[in-house]
Amino acid sequence: MPALSSTMTEGKIVEWLKKPGDRVERGESVLVVESDKADMDVEAFQEGFLASVLLPSGGTAPVGETIGLIVETEAEIAAVQASAPSAPAAATPAPAAPVAAEAPAPAPAAAAAPIAPAAPVAAPVAVAAGGRLVATPRARKLAGQLGVALESLRGSGPHGRIQAEDVERAAGQAAAVPRVAEGTAAAVAAAPAAASSNGSAAPAPVGQAFGQPGDTVAFNTLQAAVNRNMLASLAVPSFHVGYTITTDRLDALAKSVKSKGVTMTVLLAKAVGVVLARHPQVNAAYSEAGMVYPPAINVAVAVAMEDGGLITPVLASADRTDLYSLSRSWADLVARSRSKQLKPEEYNTGTFTLSNLGMFGVDRFDAILPPGTGAILAVAASRPAVVAGKDGSIAVRRQMQVNLTADHRVIYGTHAAAFLKDLAQLIETAPESLAL
Numbered sequence: 001m002p003a004l005s006s007t008m009t010e011g012k013i014v015e016w017l018k019k020p021g022d023r024v025e026r027g028e029s030v031l032v033v034e035s036d037k038a039d040m041d042v043e044a045f046q047e048g049f050l051a052s053v054l055l056p057s058g059g060t061a062p063v064g065e066t067i068g069l070i071v072e073t074e075a076e077i078a079a080v081q082a083s084a085p086s087a088p089a090a091a092t093p094a095p096a097a098p099v100a101a102e103a104p105a106p107a108p109a110a111a112a113a114p115i116a117p118a119a120p121v122a123a124p125v126a127v128a129a130g131g132r133l134v135a136t137p138r139a140r141k142l143a144g145q146l147g148v149a150l151e152s153l154r155g156s157g158p159h160g161r162i163q164a165e166d167v168e169r170a171a172g173q174a175a176a177v178p179r180v181a182e183g184t185a186a187a188v189a190a191a192p193a194a195a196s197s198n199g200s201a202a203p204a205p206v207g208q209a210f211g212q213p214g215d216t217v218a219f220n221t222l223q224a225a226v227n228r229n230m231l232a233s234l235a236v237p238s239f240h241v242g243y244t245i246t247t248d249r250l251d252a253l254a255k256s257v258k259s260k261g262v263t264m265t266v267l268l269a270k271a272v273g274v275v276l277a278r279h280p281q282v283n284a285a286y287s288e289a290g291m292v293y294p295p296a297i298n299v300a301v302a303v304a305m306e307d308g309g310l311i312t313p314v315l316a317s318a319d320r321t322d323l324y325s326l327s328r329s330w331a332d333l334v335a336r337s338r339s340k341q342l343k344p345e346e347y348n349t350g351t352f353t354l355s356n357l358g359m360f361g362v363d364r365f366d367a368i369l370p371p372g373t374g375a376i377l378a379v380a381a382s383r384p385a386v387v388a389g390k391d392g393s394i395a396v397r398r399q400m401q402v403n404l405t406a407d408h409r410v411i412y413g414t415h416a417a418a419f420l421k422d423l424a425q426l427i428e429t430a431p432e433s434l435a436l
């Protein structure tokens with residue numbers, strides 16, 4: 001199995017794009033693998049012929065496992081197929097898919113297929129080179145339910161694969177939209193459009209992504225990856241610091257830029273990026289060698305996926321990128337996360353994480369620290385509150401609670417408090433500077 005990302009430990013074979021006996025060119029996509037966060041085309045490092053498939057579609061194998069054999073000449077195919085173990089049946093939903101045994105040494109001319117990841121490619125057609133229709137299982141099921149002919153669709157997924165969203169659009173239904181969610185909560189969420197103001201917009205309904213009463217549903221690849229990360233986070237000595245921030249001016253700014261496609265989530269990410277530039281310690285992370293200070297401020301934002309699990313698209317250089325460019329990048333990242341087309345560097349390079357549940361009216365919550373980072377900020381709803389002024393006057397102001405979870409090996413209480421104080425000052429006194 002090829003190493004698709006630094007954090008990936010295993011992958012699921014979504015589909016073999018070549019069958020035994022097919023000619024394979026160097027750099028040509030051979031199969032599609034579902035990693036922990038994305039579907040990725042996998043390319044061959046050498047030209048030749050695919051002699052044997054050791055792990056069929058639906059199977060799961062650890063990184064580094066041999067899943068297929070490529071030979072140099074067509075004459076060698078029969079010899080390799082005779083010596084290679086039979087491919088196990090595709091995995092069923094209940095038990096985990098069996099991992100293919102390491103292939104015995106093939107004929108001298110045969111080599112274990114050296115396969116490397118390629119960036120997902122959105123091909124303009126839905127039928128693969130051999131005339132086979134390429135569609136996800138969920139897309140096929142939806143097509144049957146909605147009476148949509150798959151042959152008439154153009155797929156938006158990798159290698160032209162038809163996604164569930166393609167079927168929904170063809171049937172005239174609104175495609176499901178990824179939802180912003182707390183870093184470790186169940187996939188409660190709202191569409192990005194509903195998140196344009198912190199708590200003022202109506203949340204989107206939560207989808208049935210986790211089965212029905214009485215069901216036992218196996219974890220998908222993304223959920224399993226989240227589970228591993230959450231278990232790893234238990235080893236981190238973390239602590240929580242909260243702060244109350246008045247948001248009247250930020251709310252006014254959000255209304256003024258909403259027509260330009262800027263959401264509250266993007267505003268908060270920009271604000272966090274600007275303040276992190278003044279507090280590099282809060283952007284640092286622990287390593288065995290010491291404290292790691294990243295060269296850039298990359299704000300990751302937790303997004304829940306409709307089929308379970310969550311992903312953290314990254315707004316790179318959030319402190320130095322203008323608000324409207326950030327907004328366009330965010331819209332693109334969210335759209336591509338729906339069809340699992342994000343590249344690894346677009347979801348695993350965050351240096352600080354933002355988790356916003358304000359659109360649900362949540363009063364406060366604590367987020368679990370993602371492994372490999374030093375801090376995550378949980379943002380709750382902005383709501384009216386009676387506030388006493390310094391002069392003793394009483395007024396109604398909109399306020400929100402934010403809670404920072406930090407790794408105490410790198411960040412101390414004074415670092416966290418100073419960061420939150422400066423974030424509050426920016427939001428309360430000069431949020432307009434975010435749009436400059």
